Amino acid sequence: MIELIRLNGQLFMLNVLLIEQIEAFPDTTITLVSGKKIVVKNDLKEVYSLINQRYKEIGLISIYKGLEGS
Incomplete structure (x- = not known):
């Protein structure tokens, strides 16, 4: 889960696998x-x-980086 900010300023947690x-x-x-679409204040980067940080923490970064190049 990552913490993001909705346009109204409310914090929420989002499951990165979704x-x-x-x-x-x-x-x-x-x-x-x-x-479902969610609009957030956080910028794309x-x-x-x-x-990426969450994927590293749960051990999926090598899988994610492999998909990034395809």
Whole structure:
């Protein structure tokens, strides 16, 4: 789980394994595997960094980096 900030300033936790894609429209929009979209105040690079940090902590970083190059 990573801590993010909704547009209204509310903090929430998001399971990184449910994230399908992240885009900037210019607000950072996270699309989950369910199709649900969440707009956050955090910028794209910050969310990317938080995801990588969490993947390292749970031992999935090598899998994630492998997918990044495909």
